[in-house]
Amino acid sequence: MNPAMTVVVLALIWAAITGTFSGLNLLLGGAIGILAVLLLRRSLGPPRRFRQLRNIASLTVLFLYELGASAVRVAIVVLTPDLKSALQPAIIAFPLTVKSDAEITLLANLITLTPGTLSVDVSEDRSLLYVHALAFGTREGLIADIAGGFEAKVREVYS
Amino acid sequence: MIVDIATYAGCLLLLLGALFSLVAAIGVVRLPDLFTRMHAASKAGAVGGGLVLLAVALLCFDVGVAMRAIIGVVFLLLTTPVSAHLLAKASYRTSGQYRVNMVVDELKSKSSQNHRA
Amino acid sequence: MSAADILSWSTLIALIILGLALLISVVRIIIGPTLGDRVLALDLMTVIAMGLVGTIAIRTGLMLYLDIAIALALLGFLATVALARYIMSRAATQPDDAP
Amino acid sequence: MDYVLAILVGCFVALGVYLLLSRSVIRMLIGMTILGNGVNLLIFTAGRLTREIAPIVPAGLDQPDGPIANPLPQALILTAIVIGFAMFSFLLVLAFRAYQSLDADNTDTMRVAEPVNEPNPPLSY
Amino acid sequence: MDASIALVAIAPFVAALLAPFIHRLARPYAGWVLALVPAGIFLFLLTLIAPVVAGGAISARIGWVPAFDLDLSFFVDGLSLTFALTISGIGTLIVLYSGAYLKGHPHLGRFLGFLLAFMGAMLGLVLADNMLALFMFWELTSVTSFLLIGFDHTRQAARRGAIQALVLTNIGGMALLVGAILVHQLTGCWDMSALGDDVRANGFYGLTLALFLVAAFTKSAQVPLHFWLPNAMEAPTPVSAFLHSATMVQGGVYLLARTTPWLGGTEAWTLILVCFGGATLLWGGLGALRQTDLKQMLAQTTLASLGLSVLLIGLGTEAAIAAMLLYFVAHALYKAGLFMVVGAIDHEAGTRDITILGGLADRMPVTFIGAALASLAMIGLPLTLGYFAKEEMYLGLMHWQWSDIAVLAVLLAGNAMLAGVAMLVLVKPFLGPVLPTPKLAHEAPIAMLAGPIVLGGAGIVASVMTDWLGHTLVEPGAAAILGETVSSHLTLTINPASPLLWLSIATWALGYLVYRQAAVLRTLLRRFEAGLGWTADTVFDAVMFGLIRFSGAVTRLLHHGRLEIYLATVFAGLALALIAPLGLLNGYDVLLPNADLGNWSAKLSWPQLQPYEWGVMALALIGLGAVLLATNRLVAILALGIQGTSVALIFLLFGAPDLAFTQFMVEVLSVVILALVMTRLRLDELDQRPLEDLARDGILALVCGAGVSLLLMVVLSGTLDTRLSDLFTATSVPIAHGHNIVNVILVDYRGFDTLGEISVVMAAGIAVMALLRRRNKPAVPASPAPRRRRKAES
Amino acid sequence: MVEVPQAMIETATAAADWVVVLPLVLCLMGAAAALMLRKSGGLTFIFAVLIVCAVIACEVTLLLRVFDSGPLSMTMGKWLPPFGISFAADIFGAGFALTAAVVTLAVLVYAQGERGAEDGRDGFHSMVLLLLAGVTGSFLTGDLFNLYVWFEVMLIASFGLIVLGGRPAQLDGAVKYGFLNFLATTFFLLALGLLYGLLGTLNMADILRVAPSANPAAIAGVAALLLLAFGMKAAAFPVNAWLPAAYHTPPAVVSALFAGLLTKVGIYAMLRSLVVLLPASRDLLEPVLVAIALATLLIAPLGAIAETNLRRAIGFLVIGGVGSVLVGIAVPSLAGVSGAGLYIFHAILTMTALYLVAGLIESRTGQTDSRQMGGLYAASAPLSVLFFVLVLATAGVPPFLGFWPKLLLLQAGLGEGSWVGGLVAAALVVNAVLTLIAGSRLWAHIFWRAAPAGALMPPAPPRHTIWLRYGATGALAAVVVAAGLWPNGLFEALRVGAPDLLDPSRYVAAIGLAGGAP
C-alpha cells in the first residue's frame, strides 16, 4: 500500500476512534500515522496504486453479500441432522493468476470468508492456492467460481 | 422515531449476532474434523461477533463509539481469515488423521512430492 | 413494549445465548482432541467473549466496555497466531506428537 | 457475596500452593500465576465489593453521582498484576533456560547448585 | 600522662604494622630496630615505678565512645606495672632473639609484626581498667597468638595448635565478655578500679564468678582446659618463650589477681582456685616428667607454674599473694631464659630430644651459663628469685590445719617435680656425656644469647636487692590485689631454725629424687597414659570432628537442594501464620458467634449473587479444575487462560474495568509468551508425585487455602475505613483533573508506586535479555595457559 | 466537596528536602539512562559511578539533617499523608541507605576490574542501580505498599544479576532463588491486602495510629504473615534455603552485592513492621521470634563449618548474622534495637567485603571449593589480611566493627534478666564461637595449608584490574576496621536513632498526617 495513503487512512482511523474530526485531531492522527508507517516502512511492501474506487466498492459489496451468505450456509450445514451427507471435504490446488503479495492475500482472505471455502496455504512458488472446500463438487467448478468471482474483482482493484 | 428504529435494528443485529455465535460454537463441537470446524468458527464466528459490534454502533448514539465499533468489525474481518489460515496451515502437518476424511487432497500429494524431492 | 424494554430483553437473551455459546466452545477446548481444535475453540471463545462484553456495554450503557471488546478481538488474534506458531514449531520438532 | 469471593480466593490459593509443590517447573509457574490471581482477588475483596459501578466520574461532573467501587484496591491490584506479569515472564524464561542448560524441568533433578552426595566436610585443620 | 600510657598500648601495634616494611628496609637488623619499641616502653614504665610506689596508682582516661559512656581507661598500679614491666622487658629480648632465630626467613617481617602486636595486646590487657578494653586486648592476644602459633603454617600440627588455642581462648573470651556485661549491668560501671563489694553481694555472683573463672582458666590453661598449651609449642621457639613466660597464659593469672578485690575472697573462689590450681600443678609436673622433648618438658612445667599461681591467688593470704607476685617474675625470667636456651640448642644442635643431647656445656659455654642461671631459679636455690617465691608460698601455710597441710603437700610435690625437671634440663644436655647431634653444635649468635644471660642476671640482681624488691614489687602489687597496705618482710638471711628452710630442703631433696628416677617415672607415666587411652587433647579432636560431622549432617539435612521441600516448609509456615494467631486469639468467634445453633442456622442465608455472577464463579472453578486435571501442557495453558478470563470477568462485574482490561491483556500475553517458550520446552505430561506426596501436598494446600479464606472473612467482618478512597473520589476531578479515579491514583496520588512498577517492568526486560544472552562464560575467568603451581610453598 | 487544604500540603517544599527522595530517583533514572547508553562502550560504568556518588552525597546530607533535626519526610504529589505516598528517613533508614550506596560503589568499582570489553551490553550497571534503587526505597519509604513495590524492584534486579553469565549452576540456583523470593513478596502482598481490609490505610504512620483499635486476632495474623514474608527475605531459619542454594552461583560481585543488601532489607522490614508498626502483635509473636532467632543463630554457622564451597560457606555466615538481628527484634529493648541496627550496618559492609574477597580468592586460585585451594598465605599478603580481618569482624572479635553490635545484643539479652534473655545471649556466644571455628578452618585450609599437589593456578590478571578490585575490597575492609576502632559516631547515631524506633512519635510527626498526630 502507498505509505502516504496509509498515513491518511490511519489519520482517519484515529479521528474515528477518538470521535473528533477536528483539524487538530486529524493532524495528531497524521503524526501517529507517520510514526506507524516509519515503523512499518520495510514491511509495507512496494507502493501500489488503486485504480478505481468504484471497483473497491463493487468488491466490498460482493464480499459483504458473500459473507452473509456463507454464514447462513455454514449455519445450515451445522444444523443439518445428517452431517455425513452434507459434507464432502476436500483440499484442491487453485492455480493463481494474480501474482503480487497483496493480491494473493486479499484473494485468500476473501475466499476464507465466503461460502464453503477456506484458504489453507499458498505454494512456495506462489502459483497455487490450496483451498479447503466444505462440500466438494467438482474441481473445475470450484476453480471457475473463484477465478470468475473474486480473482477477477481483485485484479480489477489492483493493476 | 429514528432512535426507536435504530434501537429495534440494533436489537435485531444483536440477537442475530448472538445466534450466529451460537451456531459457530455448535459447529465447532459438532463438525467432524478441524478443517470443517474452521469453516464454522471463521465464518459464523466473524459474522456473529461483527453483528454484535454493529449493534453496539447502532445503539450507542455516539459517533466516536460507533466508529470504534465499526473499526472493530473491520479488524475482526481482517484478522479472522488470517488466523484461520495460519491454524489450518499449522495443523495440516501435525494432524494426519484428518486427511482420511477428505475426498481429494492436493496439498498432500504436493507435500509428499516435496518430501521426495 | 417500549424501546427500552426491547433493549433490555434482547440484551438479556443475547447474554444467555452468548453464555451458552461460550460454554459450548469450552467443551471443544477440553475435549480437543488436537491442539488445533483447542486453539480454534479458544479463538472462537475470544470472539464470543468480545460479543459478551459488547452486550454488557449495551446493557449497562457504559460504552467504555467497547474498547475492552475491541482489545479482546486484537488479543484473540494474537493468541491464535502464537498458538498456531506453537503448533507449527512442534510439528517441526516432534512430528508424531498427536495431541 | 464477599464471603463467596473469600472462599473463591481460598480455592485459588489452595490450587496455587498445590501446583507450586508439584516439582514440575512449568506447573509451578502456573501455580504462581494462580496464587497471584488469588492474592489479587483477595485485595479486591478486602476493599469490599460493589456491583458494576466503575470508579469513573461521568463527564461533566465533579463527583460521581452515586456510590462507586472502591478505586484504591483497584490501583493496588493493577500494580500487582503488572509486577506479577513481569515476574512471571522472567521466571518462565528462566525455566526455559534452566531446561536447556540442565536438561531438566523437574526440581527433583535440578541439583547442580546443591549437588547430591557431596562428600562430607574434611576432618582436618 | 594519659597520652603516654595510651601510647604504651598503641605503639607496639604501630610498630607491628610497620614491621614488614622495616624488615624489608633493614633486613638483618630488623630485630634490633624493632626491639627499640619494647625497650622504650620498658624504660618509660621504669619511670612509673616511683610514682606508683609513692602514690599507689596512676589512672589515665581517654574518651573513646562517649556516646556509649565508654572510656579507654588505664590503671597503673603495682600489679599492672609488675606485669607490664615483665612483658616489655622480656618482649625486648624476645624481639631481639627472634631477629636472629628466624634470620633469613621470608616472613620474618610478618613474624615480628605479630610478635609486637601480641606484646601490645598483652600490655593493653594488663594496663586496661575498663573491662571492655580488657576484653578487647584479651581477644587480641588470642588472635595474635593464633597467627604466631600457626606461623609454621604448612604443618598440620601447627594449624591445629593454632586453631585449638584460638577456639579455647575465644570461648574464654566470650565468657569474659558476658561476665563483664553482667558486672556492668549489676554495677553500671565498666571500670574495674571502681568496683567494690556489690558484685559479691549480688544474686548473680555465682554466674559472674563462673564466667570470669572460665575466662581465666582457658587462658591460663587450667586442667581440664590445659591441653591447648602444649600444642601451642608448634610456634617458633621465641613465641613459646614469650607466650609461656610473661604473656598470654599469664593473662588468666592477671585476670584472677585483678578481679580478686571484687570477685575473690569468697569460699567458692578459694575452693575452686585451689582445687583447679593444685590439680594443674600436679598434672603439669607429671606431664613434664613424661616428656623427652625439651620444649614439651618446659611447656608442661608452665602448666604446673600456672596452676601454682592460680592456687596462690585462691589462697589469697598476704604471703600467698606476695609469693604469687614473686613467682610470676621469677617464672617469667627463668622460663623465658630456658625457652631461649632450648631454642638455641635446637637451632645449633638440630634436636631438642633430651635423650640424644649431651655435653653441650663445652661447645656452648655462654648458653650453658644462661641455662644454669635459669635452672637454679627454677629449682629455687637461694640467691634466686625462685627461692623467695617458694619461701613465701610455704609461709602462708604455716597454720597447721588439715586444709593447709593438704595444700602444702601439693605445693611440695609440685615444686619438687619442677626442681627435678630443672635438673633434667640442665644436667643431662650440658654436663652429661658428649653425644653426637644432628648438627655440630656451636655457640649461638649474640642476639640469641643476650636473653638468657640478661634474664638470669636480672634474677640474681633482683634477689640480692631484697628490700628494693619488697618495696617496689611485693608491697604495691599485693596492695593492689588485696586492697590493703602490705609490708614486705623479704630477707636474705637463712635461718636454720625456721621450718621454711627445711621445707625448701625437702623440696630440693625430693626434686633430686625425681631427677634420679626420671626414667622410671617416665616409663610409668607413659604406661598410665597408654592405659587411659585418651587425653583431653584427643577429646578436643573428637569434639571438633564430631562438630564437623554433625554440621555436615545438619546441613545436608536442611539444605538438600530439593526445591519442593523448601517450598513445603514455606507453605507449612504459611499455614501456621494463617491459622495459629486466629485460633489462639479467638479470631474465629467473629465468624461463629457464641449463639445457640438454631439461631445461628437462621442467620445462614444464601449469598446475594446474581445468576451470571454464579456463572462467572463457576467458570473460575472450571478453569481451576481444568488446570488441576490438565494432562498436557497446552491444555494447562488454555485452562490457565480460562481462570484468568474468569478473574477478569469478576473484575468487570464488580466495577473494575481497568483491572479487567489489564487482566485480559496480561492473561493473553502470558499465554502468548508461554506458547513462544513452550515450543522449545518439553513437559512431563503428568504429575509424577507419588500418592503420599500428593496427599501431603493436597492437605497443605487445602489448609493454606482455608486459612486465607478464614482470615479474609475475619477481615471482612469489620467495616472498612474508606477515608483514602473517599478523598480520591472527591478530589479526582476538581484537583487532579482526571475522571478515571483508578488511573488518577496510578499516575498521581500513588504515582510513585507506578514509578517503581515500571522500573520492575524495565528490569524484567533486562533480566530476560540477560537470560537469553547465550554467553556461557565460566565462573572463574579461564586461563589461557594454566601453570602448575609449585607443590611446596614457603 | 473536599477543599484543597484537607487534601494537599500547602506549605512550600524546600529544595533541600528533596534529599530524601533524590537518591531513589537518581538511581531509577540513572538505571534508565544506563540502559539507553548500554551500547556505548564503557560509558555506563563512569555514568553509574557518578550516579552512585551523587546518591551518596544526597544521603550524607540527609543523614546529617536527620541527625541534627530529626526524621525528614516528603509526601509525593503534595498530597497530605496518608493520601499520598510518604518517604520518611530516620537515622536507621538514612544510615542504611547510605551504607548500601557505599557498598554499591565498591561493588561497581570491583566489577569493573573483572569485566571484559564485551560485557558492556548486558545491562549490569542498570541492574545494579535498580537494585540500589529498590534497597534505598525500602529503607526510606513510609508506606507499606510502596515498600512492596521497592521490594519487587530489588527482587527483579537481583533476578537479572543472578543469571548474568548463565551457567547451569546459576540457573539452578536462580530457579530456587526466584520461586522462593517471589513467593515471599507474594505473601507480603497477601498481608498487605488483609491489612488494607482491616485498617483502610497503607501509610506507616497512619497504621501506627489505627492498628491498636483493630481486631487483634486479625492483626496478629497479618503480623505473622509479615513475619513469614520478611523472614523469607531475610533468610531466617527455617525459610532460608534459597540463600545457600543461590548465593554461590553468580559472579562474585553479584554475590557480594546480594549478601550486603538483600537479607538486610528483609530484616530491616521486619524490624520496622513488627517492632515499630505492630508492637502489640510482636509481643504475641515473641516466642516465635525467640525460637527462630535461636535456631538461626545456632544452625547457620554449622553450615559454614560443613561447607567447603567458599562462597556457600560465607552464605551461611550471612544467615548467622540475620540471627543476630533477629535477637534485637525478639528482645526490642533500647540495646536490642541499637544492636540490631548496628549489626545491619556492620553486615552490609562486612558481608559485601567478604564476598568480594571470596571473588579475589576464586580468581587467584581458579577454584571455588576450599578443598582445592591452599597456599594463599604465602602467595598473597593483601588477600590474607583482608580475609583474616573480615572473618574476625564477622565473628564479632574486637576491635572490628562486628564486635559492637554483638556487645549491644548481648547487653540486650542479659538485660532482660529472664531465662529467655539468657538463652538468647548464650546463643549469641555459641554463634560467635562457631563462626570463629568456621572462619579459622577456612583460613587454615585456604591460606595456611599448602596448595594441593597439582593444583592449577591461573596467571595473575592485568595490573589495573587488580588495583580496582583490591582497592574496592580494601576500602570496605578499611571502613570495617576504622568504624570498629572509632565507633563513637555510630553510637551517637544510635543514641538518636534507636529511641525513634521504640517511640516513633518524632517519625510520625515528621510525616505529618492529615488530622494531626495520633
Add this chain to the structure above:
Amino acid sequence: MNSLIFRTIAPLIVAVMLVFSIYVCLRGHNEPGGGFIGGLIAASAMAILGMSGGAGEARRALRIDPLAIAGFGVFIAGLSGLLSLFTGTPFMTSIWVYLELGQTTVPLSTPMVFDIGVYFVVFGTISAVALALEGEEGP
C-alpha cells in the same frame, strides 16, 4: 512463521493496533486505559510483526533497541516527577499547562507525560521479550 498471507496483512493489523494503543494510552486519565494497557497493545502489535516477518525484521523496523525505549520511558516518567522541583512542591506533584491552539484547548500535564513514560516502558520491555523469544537471540 513462513506465511505469505500473514506477512502481507500483518503491517496493516500492526498499524491499526498501534493507533489504537496510542488512543487507549492518551484517554486513560478519563476512561479505562492508560499507559500500561496502551503499551501492552503496542507490544502485542510488535509481537505480531515479529511473528509475521521474523524477529530480526521487526527489530530492524523498530530501529531503536526496544530496551532503550523502555529505559527512555522510565527516564521521562522520572523526569516528569522531577519537574516539580522547580515549583517548590514535592516529587511528582502534577503540573498542568493548557495550550491554546485555535479554538481547542489542549491540556498538557506531567501525569500525562508520566503515563506516556509508562507506555514506552511496557512497549519496549514486552517487545524486547517477545522478539527475543520469537526468534534470534537478543542483541
